[in-house]
Amino acid sequence: MRKISLTILLIAFLITFGCSTKDSNNLFPEKDLYNHPQAGFSIQLPKSWEKIKETDLGVDFVDKDNGIAANFLVEIGGLGYLTADDLAEELVKAFQQDESFKDIEIVVSERSNVNVNMDRIIFESIGPKQQELATKVFVINCETGIRYYLVFTSQRDMYYHYDYEFEEMANTFVTTKQSKELYQLITEPGLPDGHRDVDTKIQPGKEQKK
Numbered sequence: 782m783r784k785i786s787l788t789i790l791l792i793a794f795l796i797t798f799g800c801s802t803k804d805s806n807n808l809f810p811e812k813d814l815y816n817h818p819q820a821g822f823s824i825q826l827p828k829s830w831e832k833i834k835e836t837d838l839g840v841d842f843v844d845k846d847n848g849i850a851a852n853f854l855v856e857i858g859g860l861g862y863l864t865a866d867d868l869a870e871e872l873v874k875a876f877q878q879d880e881s882f883k884d885i886e887i888v889v890s891e892r893s894n895v896n897v898n899m900d901r902i903i904f905e906s907i908g909p910k911q912q913e914l915a916t917k918v919f920v921i922n923c924e925t926g927i928r929y930y931l932v933f934t935s936q937r938d939m940y941y942h943y944d945y946e947f948e949e950m951a952n953t954f955v956t957t958k959q960s961k962e963l964y965q966l967i968t969e970p971g972l973p974d975g976h977r978d979v980d981t982k983i984q985p986g987k988e989q990k991k
Contacts, residue, residue, distance in 0.1 A: 808847070812826060813827075824950060830844050838966065850932075850935075852930070855966070873885050898922045900920040918932050
């Protein structure tokens with residue numbers, strides 16, 4: 782079974798971070814619905830954000846004026862059930878694989894009090910060009926073997942101006958594909974433990990009755 786590495790799409794931070802001059806109560810008044818047909822999700826995002834990369838597994842956006850990077854991706858297979866603390870540790874490991882990030886410190890790791898299938902993780906780091914960064918990750922567990930990551934990063938001193946906006950965007954996230962369709966993204970044989978084979982409907986590890 783293929784484990785999709787978080788490092789495929791997580792980092793899109795080699796940009797020139799700016800400083801927001803907008804009213805923090807109305808940062809992104811205009812939004813559009815972004816739909817990713819392959820990865821099976823949609824989300825409302827600011828019209829001003831620039832899409833810089835899209836693959837079958839996710840997409841990267843940047844807002845250069847406000848110094849924000851946003852990365853959205855699906856992981857099929859990979860990690861099984863993990864607590865918020867476990868997920869936080871895995872995310873830190875993913876960021877540590879990029880040597881541009883130093884001094885990564887977890888600030889928050891918790892289960893959402895609104896969505897029982899969502900974990901929130903916040904960590905701070907020193908990023909490219911010695912920028913002090915804060916990253917908020919929403920991890921959405923659809924079911925065993927299917928997980929989405931919504932990753933928002935900004936300059937640390939501006940993070941709390943954007944935090945509410947990040948929450949609002951995450952709350953617009955909707956899956957648009959069934960599990961069977963998403964499993965087709967796995968290019969190597971095998972399925973997450975406990976799931977029926979996509980084609981035969983036979984439970985893994987069980988023989989078909991004669």
